[in-house]
Amino acid sequence: FHLCGEEFGVLKFFERLIHHGPTQFLQTRPEMMESIFQLSLNYFRAHTIPNQNGILDLYSGIGLGMDVWIESGFKTLGVELSGEAIEQAK
Secondary structure, three states, X not given: OOOOOOOOEEEEEOOEEEEEOOOOOOOOOHXXXXXXXXXXHHHHHHHOOOXXXXXXXXXXXXXXXXXXXXXXXXXXXXXXXXXXXXXXXX
């Protein structure tokens, strides 16, 4: 349970504000996340067919990659153990 201070952190990701909790993993260089996900999206566009091939996101966290890929037309399934991360992904 939350005792004091900010309950969630906020970061800007593809022009959206994303909330994340203290037990969730984020890349150690959040400023590079947009570039990483853009590279992955370029790869999937070049090597898969949207709505025919799916993406399995293991350790999906709060769903940042899933948001990018789903908005681009890819079927995506995330797997995550952290209940807090799953709640934030919703």
